[in-house]
Amino acid sequence: MTSFVGVFVSDQWLQSQFTQVELRSLKTKFISVKNQLGKVTAGDLPPLMVKLKTFKEFSEEEIRGILGESGCDLSNEIDFEAFLRAYLNLQGRATAKVGGSKNSWSFLKATTTTLLHTISESEKAAYVAHINSYLGDDPFLGQYLPLDPATNSLFDLAKDGVLLCKLINVAVPNTIDERAINTKRILNPWERNENHTLCLNSAKAIGCTVVNIGTQDLVEGRPHLVLGLISQIIKIQLLADLNLKKTPQLVELVDDCNDVEELMSLPPDKVLLKWMNFHIQKAGYKKLVTNFSSDLKDGEAYAYLLNVLAPEHCSPTTLDAKDPTERAKLILDHAERMDCKRYLTPNDIVEGSPNLNLAFVAQIFHQRNGLSTDSKKISYAEMMTDDVQTSREERCFRLWINSLGIATYVNNVFEDVRNGWILLEVLDKVSPGSVNWRQASKPPIKMPFRKVENCNQVIRIGKQMKFSLVNLAGNDIVQGNKKLILAFLWQLMRFNMLQLLKNLRSHSQGKDITDADILNWANDKVKRTARSSQVQSFKDRSLSNGIFFLELLSSVEPRVVNWNLVTKGESDEEKRLNATYIISVARKLGCSIFLLPEDIMEVNQKMLLMLTASIMYWSLQKAVEEAESSPSPADTSSCSTITDASPSPSINGEDEISSLCGEVSNLSFDDAASDSTVSSLVENEVNSVGE
Numbered sequence: 300m301t302s303f304v305g306v307f308v309s310d311q312w313l314q315s316q317f318t319q320v321e322l323r324s325l326k327t328k329f330i331s332v333k334n335q336l337g338k339v340t341a342g343d344l345p346p347l348m349v350k351l352k353t354f355k356e357f358s359e360e361e362i363r364g365i366l367g368e369s370g371c372d373l374s375n376e377i378d379f380e381a382f383l384r385a386y387l388n389l390q391g392r393a394t395a396k397v398g399g400s401k402n403s404w405s406f407l408k409a410t411t412t413t414l415l416h417t418i419s420e421s422e423k424a425a426y427v428a429h430i431n432s433y434l435g436d437d438p439f440l441g442q443y444l445p446l447d448p449a450t451n452s453l454f455d456l457a458k459d460g461v462l463l464c465k466l467i468n469v470a471v472p473n474t475i476d477e478r479a480i481n482t483k484r485i486l487n488p489w490e491r492n493e494n495h496t497l498c499l500n501s502a503k504a505i506g507c508t509v510v511n512i513g514t515q516d517l518v519e520g521r522p523h524l525v526l527g528l529i530s531q532i533i534k535i536q537l538l539a540d541l542n543l544k545k546t547p548q549l550v551e552l553v554d555d556c557n558d559v560e561e562l563m564s565l566p567p568d569k570v571l572l573k574w575m576n577f578h579i580q581k582a583g584y585k586k587l588v589t590n591f592s593s594d595l596k597d598g599e600a601y602a603y604l605l606n607v608l609a610p611e612h613c614s615p616t617t618l619d620a621k622d623p624t625e626r627a628k629l630i631l632d633h634a635e636r637m638d639c640k641r642y643l644t645p646n647d648i649v650e651g652s653p654n655l656n657l658a659f660v661a662q663i664f665h666q667r668n669g670l671s672t673d674s675k676k677i678s679y680a681e682m683m684t685d686d687v688q689t690s691r692e693e694r695c696f697r698l699w700i701n702s703l704g705i706a707t708y709v710n711n712v713f714e715d716v717r718n719g720w721i722l723l724e725v726l727d728k729v730s731p732g733s734v735n736w737r738q739a740s741k742p743p744i745k746m747p748f749r750k751v752e753n754c755n756q757v758i759r760i761g762k763q764m765k766f767s768l769v770n771l772a773g774n775d776i777v778q779g780n781k782k783l784i785l786a787f788l789w790q791l792m793r794f795n796m797l798q799l800l801k802n803l804r805s806h807s808q809g810k811d812i813t814d815a816d817i818l819n820w821a822n823d824k825v826k827r828t829a830r831s832s833q834v835q836s837f838k839d840r841s842l843s844n845g846i847f848f849l850e851l852l853s854s855v856e857p858r859v860v861n862w863n864l865v866t867k868g869e870s871d872e873e874k875r876l877n878a879t880y881i882i883s884v885a886r887k888l889g890c891s892i893f894l895l896p897e898d899i900m901e902v903n904q905k906m907l908l909m910l911t912a913s914i915m916y917w918s919l920q921k922a923v924e925e926a927e928s929s930p931s932p933a934d935t936s937s938c939s940t941i942t943d944a945s946p947s948p949s950i951n952g953e954d955e956i957s958s959l960c961g962e963v964s965n966l967s968f969d970d971a972a973s974d975s976t977v978s979s980l981v982e983n984e985v986n987s988v989g990e
Contacts, residue, residue, distance in 0.1 A: 319515035342373035424448035433469045439482045454520035460494025470536035471505045479883035500886035503702045507531040510704040537661035538567035548670035564714030582607040592651035598626040605633045608669045612636040695893040696788040719753025729795045766790045796912045803919040824854040837904040844868025845877030855918040
């Protein structure tokens with residue numbers, strides 16, 4: 300069994316300009332052209348670059364001209380490194396043409412641009428302090444902590460993946476079953492890759508943006524990517540309570556029910572700003588704080604906030620101080636007397652560091668939010684929150700949408716989709732070319748009928764994709780009908796997964812993969828390993844103990860399940876242990892999934908279908924990638940190729956190369972039964988709402 304090897308080039312500078320995900324994707328496309336033509340010349344690059352859709356600013360002729368300007372003979376054969384240099388040249392020209400790079404990393408979306416590798420030493424020091432504070436007592440990491448912020452020990456420690464996995468569990472407890480983390484002093488490449496795959500898929504599952512970050516990038520400890528990911532994880536931890544479900548007292552920030560709905564739709568950082576303005580305006584501060592940067596540089600807003608929250612520690616000299624740095628020192632002294640962790644220095648306040656200011660304000664909120672305990676208002680806020688099942692589904696679809704890499708970040712599905720724009724973005728991602736953007740209105744949308752027009756187009760596209768949309772109209776989405784929105788998103792998520800599977804299989808005579816095919820594949824996989832588990836449907840109550848899924852995971856990669864950790868699944872506690880282990884093992888393998896342990900324990904058939912389909916997708920994709928890495932005439936003629944690279948590198952394991960094409964072609968395709976599961980599910984939900 301061989302371990303995963305990243306894509307490497309001899310020129311180290313050239314290597315540093317790309318993430319591993321980018322290198323793998325570009326190499327796949329380069330090899331594809333080479334296999335088709337026998338060799339790649341500079342003259343073959345213009346049509347290839349246009350197909351990449353990275354350089355929309357240039358036509359094929361313009362790209363040809365740029366290559367000619369660089370002194371490139373279009374008839375000469377080029378290797379992969381020359382291809383990469385041409386790519387960087389075009390990337391620089393494209394950036395200059397649109398007036399500079401628009402890519403910048405914030406606390407919410409980590410940088411993935413390969414042309415900007417600067418990091419903030421102040422932020423690194425703050426994150427190191429955070430890690431030392433929260434993980435210093437960890438049984439495994441304690442031997443390596445505390446870290447020294449003046450060195451690169453943070454990036455060195457992150458190379459094995461354990462630190463990042465543990466940090467995710469600090470941010471959102473129980474996201475990762477720690478039994479699935481490989482914790483040894485010395486890890487082999489396969490184990491290290493597993494940890495990083497688990498980390499990246501778990502980061503997506505708590506809301507981080509990890510597009511264009513691959514496991515090899517983390518293995519190399521690339522500072523700008525590691526720091527960007529850590530910053531997102533810490534932000535999620537610090538802002539976890541800034542919603543009505545966790546802190547119903549936040550309802551005090553608004554006056555009526557319409558304002559409560561608006562508050563629920565705000566992202567956590569905007570809620571934090573609203574909370575800050577609520578207090579400082581009561582204290583007499585006249586300005587409105589709209590950001591965590593320039594509006595906080597003079598320190599006045601901080602002084603008012605701390606004076607109103609902790610008047611017992613206030614000092615009149617804070618506002619009287621003329622020097623901003625001196626005032627910032629007094630502010631931090633005041634906060635320290637409140638037992639607030641010091642996330643920033645006086646200089647960070649004066650310079651307006653947005654990430655560190657946000658972390659500091661969030662810490663103040665956690666320590667003392669200053670909100671009332673009015674029982675009437677709190678009970679009203681609790682009435683506004685969703686039931687458990689609805690909340691779980693909203694969370695799943697929100698995380699899935701954000702993992703697609705669309706331009707808009709979703710904070711609350713039910714509020715954010717009401718203007719139709721995000722749904723159009725998702726549809727365009729899932730089914731490219733399906734959206735008529737000329738008939739769409741981009742937010743902010745002031746005219747209500749424009750929102751209805753967007754949502755009507757969403758419904759039209761859904762019908763073209765053969766979704767079950769009984770009693771569902773565009774206005775239902777505008778009105779925020781939760782059950783109907785969830786029913787639509789479920790079909791969209793299912794369609795996306797089935798399309799991914801369709802792209803990986805051949806010899807199906809153009810017929811789609813169905814729910815029944817996925818179930819048959821899973822049963823067949825388990826049966827081949829001489830295991831006894833078999834299930835009749837995704838509603839089979841025997842699935843609640845988790846044994847079938849563990850046997851399925853073991854069948855696609857024998858080394859991934861440690862059977863010594865598996866329980867019999869007889870009690871609720873044993874079922875929960877198995878369910879949490881299943882989710883972590885699947886993510887460790889490379890599956891991008893968003894369900895919770897409760898979905899397995901309660902046999903949520905929709906989520907179990909997606910879990911099984913994700914495992915199937917990983918298994919077939921691994922076989923295709925292995926076939927591509929050692930192409931032969933038989934392989935290239937009979938197996939389809941992947942059009943999009945996986946976010947996580949595959950892990951070589953069970954040999955499926957020879958059986959791939961037979962496996963996918965032997966799937967049963969039953970048109971009559973193809974959508975029986977989804978149709979009955981959705982129609983029942985939608986009809987109940989219509990009645």
